[in-house]
Amino acid sequence: xxxxxxxxxxxxxxxxxxxxxxxxxxxxxxxxxxxxxxxxxxxxxxxxxxxxxxxxxxxxxxxxxxxxxxxxxxxxxxxxxxxxxxxxxxxxxxxxxxxxxxxxxxxxxxxxxxxxxxxxxxxxxxxxxxxxxxxxxxxxxxxxxxxxxxxxxxxxxxxxxxxxxxxxxxxxxxxxxxxxxxxxxxxxxxxxxxxxxxxxxxxxxxxxxxxxxxxxxxxxxxxxxxxxxxxxxxxxxxxxxxxxxxxxxxxxxxxxxxxxxxxxxxxxxxxxxxxxxxxxxxxxxxxxxxxxxxxxxxxxxxxxxxxxxxxxxxxxxxxxxxxxxxxxxxxxxxxxxxxxxxxxxxxxxxxxxxxxxxxxxxxxxxxxxxxxxxxxxxxxxxxxxxxxxxxxxxxxxxxxxxxxxxxxxxxxxxxxxxxxxxxxxxxxxxxxxxxxxxxxxxxxxxxxxxx
Amino acid sequence: xxxxxxxxxxxxxxxxxxxxxxxxxxxxxxxxxxxxxxxxxxxxxxxxxxxxxxxxxxxxxxxxxxxxxxxxxxxxxxxxxxxxxxxxxxxxxxxxxxxxxxxxxxxxxxxxxxxxxxxxxxxxxxxxxxxxxxxxxxxxxxxxxxxxxxxxxxxxxxxxxxxxxxxxxxxxxxxxxxxxxxxxxxxxxxxxxxxxxxxxxxxxxxxxxxxxxxxxxxxxxxxxxxxxxxxxxxxxxxxxxxxxxxxxxxxxxxxxxxxxxxxxxxxxxxxxxxxxxxxxxxxxxxxxxxxxxxxxxxxxxxxxxxxxxxxxxxxxxxxxxxxxxxxxxxxxxxxx
Numbered sequence: 001x002x003x004x005x006x007x008x009x010x011x012x013x014x015x016x017x018x019x020x021x022x023x024x025x026x027x028x029x030x031x032x033x034x035x036x037x038x039x040x041x042x043x044x045x046x047x048x049x050x051x052x053x054x055x056x057x058x059x060x061x062x063x064x065x066x067x068x069x070x071x072x073x074x075x076x077x078x079x080x081x082x083x084x085x086x087x088x089x090x091x092x093x094x095x096x097x098x099x100x101x102x103x104x105x106x107x108x109x110x111x112x113x114x115x116x117x118x119x120x121x122x123x124x125x126x127x128x129x130x131x132x133x134x135x136x137x138x139x140x141x142x143x144x145x146x147x148x149x150x151x152x153x154x155x156x157x158x159x160x161x162x163x164x165x166x167x168x169x170x171x172x173x174x175x176x177x178x179x180x181x182x183x184x185x186x187x188x189x190x191x192x193x194x195x196x197x198x199x200x201x202x203x204x205x206x207x208x209x210x211x212x213x214x215x216x217x218x219x220x221x222x223x224x225x226x227x228x229x230x231x232x233x234x235x236x237x238x239x240x241x242x243x244x245x246x247x248x249x250x251x252x253x254x255x256x257x258x259x260x261x262x263x264x265x266x267x268x269x270x271x272x273x274x275x276x277x278x279x280x281x282x283x284x285x286x287x288x289x290x291x292x293x294x295x296x297x298x299x300x301x302x303x304x305x306x307x308x309x310x311x312x313x314x315x316x317x318x319x320x321x322x323x324x325x326x327x328x329x330x331x332x333x334x335x336x337x338x339x340x341x342x343x344x345x346x347x348x349x350x351x352x353x354x355x356x357x358x359x360x361x362x363x364x365x366x367x368x369x370x371x372x373x374x375x376x377x378x379x380x381x382x383x384x385x386x387x388x389x390x391x392x393x394x395x396x397x398x399x400x401x402x403x404x405x406x407x408x409x410x411x412x413x414x415x416x417x418x419x420x421x422x423x424x425x426x427x428x429x430x431x432x433x434x435x436x437x438x439x440x441x442x443x444x445x446x447x448x449x450x451x
Numbered sequence: 452x453x454x455x456x457x458x459x460x461x462x463x464x465x466x467x468x469x470x471x472x473x474x475x476x477x478x479x480x481x482x483x484x485x486x487x488x489x490x491x492x493x494x495x496x497x498x499x500x501x502x503x504x505x506x507x508x509x510x511x512x513x514x515x516x517x518x519x520x521x522x523x524x525x526x527x528x529x530x531x532x533x534x535x536x537x538x539x540x541x542x543x544x545x546x547x548x549x550x551x552x553x554x555x556x557x558x559x560x561x562x563x564x565x566x567x568x569x570x571x572x573x574x575x576x577x578x579x580x581x582x583x584x585x586x587x588x589x590x591x592x593x594x595x596x597x598x599x600x601x602x603x604x605x606x607x608x609x610x611x612x613x614x615x616x617x618x619x620x621x622x623x624x625x626x627x628x629x630x631x632x633x634x635x636x637x638x639x640x641x642x643x644x645x646x647x648x649x650x651x652x653x654x655x656x657x658x659x660x661x662x663x664x665x666x667x668x669x670x671x672x673x674x675x676x677x678x679x680x681x682x683x684x685x686x687x688x689x690x691x692x693x694x695x696x697x698x699x700x701x702x703x704x705x706x707x708x709x710x711x712x713x714x715x716x717x718x719x720x721x722x723x724x725x726x727x728x729x730x731x732x733x734x735x736x737x738x739x740x741x742x743x744x745x746x747x748x749x750x751x752x753x754x755x756x757x758x759x760x761x762x763x764x765x766x767x768x769x770x771x772x773x774x775x776x777x778x779x780x781x782x783x784x785x786x787x
Contacts, residue, residue, distance in 0.1 A: 092749035099753075117753070121537055219734055274620065280735075281619050281643045297624065421750055428734045432646060442554075449549060 024076060025069045025369065033372070033387045035364035042077050042363050046356050049079035053353040056097065057108030057343070058090035062309040063375065067108075070369050074360050080353050088218070091420055094348075098123040103348035106357060109162060110343055111412040112148055113419055118346070119161040122154035125347040127358060132160045134362050139164075140379040140401060148408055149344060162344035165361045166370065167377045169305040169396050170225050170339040170409065171326040174288060178320070179296045190330040191233060195264070201299055202270045210273045210298035211266050212287025213280050213428065220424025222284050223262065223431065224411040225339065226302065230261040232337035233328050237405045244410040250444035251437060259427075259436035266431055273298040280431045285310045291321065302326055304341065305396050306375040317374070317392040325399055335404030341412060415450055422446035469512075476508050525766065531759035538755045546760040556761070559738045563768075565652050566659075566723055566739065571716040574660050575709060578667025582675055583697060585668075595672065599665035606662070606725035613658045614730065617644040648736040655737060658726050663719065667712045674708035675701060707783050714776040721769050740765050 029036050053074075059067050064086050071082045085104070087093050091114060097103040098118055109115040118124050135149065136142035149162045173194075180187070183204060188194040201208040213222050231240050235254050242248045243255055269275040273290050274282060290297030292312050301307070308317055315321050328334055345361060347354045360366050368387040370376035377397055388394040400406075411419035422443045430439040484497035484504075535542050550556050581598060585591035601609060618628030619641055626632040631641040645651045678701055686700045702709070724741035731737045733746065740761055748758030 092745065095749040095753045219732060274624075277643045277646065278619060281646050416750055417747070417754065421746065425734055428646075432648070432735065445554075449553065 024072050026372065028076075031372075033384055034368045035382075035384065038363040039073065039077060039365040042360060042365075046078045046359075048353050048356060050081075051078075051351070051353045052081045052083065053106065053351070053357055054104035054349075055082060055084045055106045055108065055357075056090070056094065056104035056348075057084065057086055058088065058110050059084075059108070060086040060088055063306070066309075066370060066373055066375065069373065070366060073365060073369055074357060077360070078353070078356060080356075088215075091218070091416070094118070098348060105347065105349045105351050105354040107346050107348045108343050109346060110341070111416070111420060112151075112162075112344060112408065113412055113414060113416050115162050115344055115346055116151040117416060118348075119151040119153055119159075123348060124151075124153075124161045125350040125354075126153060126159040126161055127163060127347070128355070129160075131163055131358060131362070135160075135164070138362075138381055140381055141406065142379075144406065145379065162346040163358050163361055164342050164344050165366075165378075167340055167342040167379055167400065169377055169400055170341060171229055171337070171399070172303065172305060172323045172396070173326050174291065174301045174303060174307060174321060174323050175299060176291050176296065176320060177322050179291075179299055183299075185299070187324045188327055190327050192330055194327055198265065198271055198300075206296070207270070207273045207298045208300055209265055209271050210282075210287045210290040210301045211279045212282035212284040213431065214283035215285075218420070218424065219280070220426075220428045221411065221420075222303070223266070223427035224419070224423050225304065225409065226262040226266070227255075227258050227427070228407070228410040229302075229326055229337075229339050230258040231255065231410070232339060232405060232407060233334060234258055234261060234332060236334065237337065237407060240407055240410065244413045246414075246447055250447060251440035256436045256440050259430060259440060263430065263436060276431060280428050305377055305393075308392075309375045317390050322392065323396070336402065337405040337407070338399060338403035339407055339409060340400065341409040415447070417450055418443065418447050472512065473509065477505070480504060480508060528759045528762050528766070531755045532763050534756050536754040536756055542756065546756045549757065550760050550764070555738055555743060558736060559733075559740045559743045562652055562737060562739050563721065563723075566656060566720045567717060569653070570656050570659050570663070570720045571713050573656075574663040574716055575667050575671075575713050577660070577664045578712065579671050579709070581664065582668045582672035583701075586672065586675060595668065598668055601662045602665040604662070606659075607729045609658050609662055610726050610729035613661075617654060619643045645731055645737075646735045651731065651735055651737055655726055655730055658730075659720070659723065663716050667716065670708055670712050671705065674705035678704050707779065710779055711776065714772050714779070717772050718769055718776070721765060721772070740768075 026034065028039055055067075055071070057067065064084065068084055071084055074080065075082050090108075090110065094103070094107050094109075094114070095118075098121075103123070107115075115124065132146055135146050139145045145164050146160065149160050149164055150158050151161050153159050153161070175187075183201070183206070185197060185200070188197050198208040211222070213220050215221055228240075231243060231254075234257060239248065239254060243250070243252070248254070265271055266279050267276050272279055284303070288301045288303060288307055288310060289312055291299070291301055292315060308315070308321065311317075311321060325336070328336060345358065347358070364380065364383045367376075367378045367380050367383045371378065371383065371387045371393065372389050374389055374393070377393065377400060379400065385394055385397060388397065411423050413419065414423065426434075426439040426443040429442070430436060480501050484501040486494050486498045486501075488494040488497065531538050532546055533543060534540060581594070585594045588594070604612070615627070616629050617631075618626070619631055620626050620628070626635050626641055628641075628644075630644060635641055644654050647654075682700055682704070683696060686696050691699065722741055723739055724745065727733055727737055727739050727742045728745065733739070733742045744758050744761035744765065746758075747754045747761060
């Protein structure tokens with residue numbers, strides 16, 4: 001028995017040792033695009049040897065590898081052991097974990113509404129004032145990010161509870177430049193041109209769009225992005241703000257019109273690959289693959305900036321795939337509205353390592369490591385734009401900064417039961433044949449029961 | 452590796468602690484109330500007292516865990532169902548009033564009824580027929596093994612498998628879903644099976660049927676074998692044919708087992724959750740009670756009042772079936 005125990009301890013030690021020697025994607029000090037000073041500075045001022053930091057987030061698959069490549073630098077700098085685990089039922093699991101009193105140290109929220117709920121229940125630790133100062137000074141449009149991260153705590157007092165890190169840009173349309181060249185199509189500059197192009201492709205015998213709303217337990221969310229983009233393109237941003245707070249009802253004619261604008265694309269059998277019936281059942285992760293078939297199954301795919309993570313192996317951004325800005329109506333005079341999102345890091349179980357990790361997110365290197373790979377945009381002004389892996393990402397960064405209007409994903413701002421429930425189901429029902437008016441009324445009815 | 456070691460360690464510690472508790476507490480009781488005393492009257496009294504305490508000593512841990520894992524959650528659910536979203540403001544019966552007016556709840560009740568009507572009946576029926584048929588063919592055990600196998604797969608695992616069966620690709624492209632592949636090969640049009648309201652309920656039920664038929668088959672097969680040969684021989688001599696023997700001689704003799712199988716599957720169906728969550732998450736009108744409860748409880752910050760209210764409904768529906776099941780089992784025990 002004694003011997004068995006000893007062997008057990010020995011192998012435990014071995015396992016622990018192996019976990020700490022994580023690989024770094026870019027050797028410190030070598031690539032001049034990176035701000036290595038910030039890394040050494042952080043490393044010198046923090047020693048967390050022997051401590052473990054657990055992080056729970058929504059990222060799986062390729063995204064998990066990406067976040068882990070960033071976490072490796074935190075491990076290297078501090079000696080702490082970081083364990084990241086992801087789940088595609090993050091929204092449910094984080095509620096269970098916090099209620100059960102066993103959450104990870106850090107939770108990565110894709111939705112401000114969910115984080116606000118947990119903050120109000122006292123499950124989030126308020127961040128130090130320095131984090132708020134950092135955001136307002138160092139992030140482009142800093143105040144909007146501070147506002148986004150400020151929630152009411154359990155005592156009703158507003159405070160900064162989460163740290164935004166990693167932004168997504170949603171108003172993008174992905175296409176394969178070669179396919180456009182072959183067919184002689186030009187990138188549309190206005191919504192009118194985009195609609196004309198869609199009809200043109202059908203007239204030429206092609207299928208213009210790949211749309212997939214499937215996402216396991218979160219099926220339906222890609223449709224909400226369409227509707228939000230359409231709201232920003234048909235109504236002034238103030239109306240958008242009133243919509244997400246339910247100051248105007250969900251079945252207001254202006255919202256119903258935006259849903260129908262989405263339906264113009266998605267509910268037309270000839271416009272979407274597989275017909276309208278396939279829209280709701282196709283997984284959003286599979287959906288863009290149709291762009292790369294030969295002959296192409298579709299020419300365009302509207303999706304946020306993270307989607308290249310799901311492109312087929314070997315697709316080179318900028319060469320095999322590119323994007324254009326999901327255009328605004330020329331006739332509406334609403335400028336260049338941009339819809340975006342991002343993830344928010346909150347402390348769900350306070351520890352020195354958790355505090356240090358938030359400080360780590362304030363270093364340029366924490367951003368540049370991910371920028372140099374894929375699917376990452378940042379509003380952080382001190383990072384080197386050269387660090388972006390390619391022109392595609394740099395171009396997305398530009399759209400983010402050139403926007404005349406920026407709004408955060410509306411469904412993420414609505415109460416969880418609506419933005420992560422009734423809205424999704426409503427869009428599935430809408431694509432499945434319900435009218436926009438009916439779907440919107442049902443969503444409003446759900447919202448009414450929450451009051 | 453680390454997890455396995457930890458799990459093993461936990462098992463060892465747990466077993467050791469249990470042994471230590473029962474052995475140690477028993478010893479301690481004997482020490483406090485020794486039966487071998489100078490005064491025999493004292494010894495007899497001690498023996499009586501310790502005899503009264505001992506059962507509670509042994510029952511204690513079980514009662515405690517029953518309390519923590521069964522009684523407390525029920526009480527807490529009732530309490531939550533009378534409170535608001537975060538569980539701190541008393542709202543009376545408002546949650547119940549909301550529930551009965553909610554269209555999604557009524558939809559879930561309807562779907563649950565569909566499940567209740569079809570799944571227990573069909574899986575018991577198929578289980579019985581298969582048990583009867585496989586007893587009389589030479590490759591019966593192999594067939595039984597194949598049919599029993601899905602029992603070993605988790606509900607979510609089974610859902611993932613069946614997702615591939617129902618998979619849909621746009622018309623014209625190659626269908627990787629076996630159902631659509633067959634339909635297309637036979638000249639039909641591919642369908643999005645899990646997005647066809649009403650009928651998709653049945654496509655989901657097939658998954659549970661696939662899992663539970665093996666369970667019904669095993670129990671019923673054992674019951675069929677327990678039928679005394681004499682009754683069947685007597686029936687044969689009286690000139691009954693196969694079908695008559697099956698329905699008039701065998702079925703009445705295994706009626707109790709059929710009832711147990713039926714009610715067990717009924718309770719599983721009332722709690723059905725995993726399959727719906729993994730396949731549709733309640734969309735396309737496939738919502739069921741347990742998934743609706745999960746939705747309200749944990750999605751987007753959670754509404755504990757409404758979640759608990761739906762949980763109470765599920766419990767109220769399960770209780771009569773469970774009582775009947777237990778009473779039936781007890782009756783059967785008495786007969787032996």
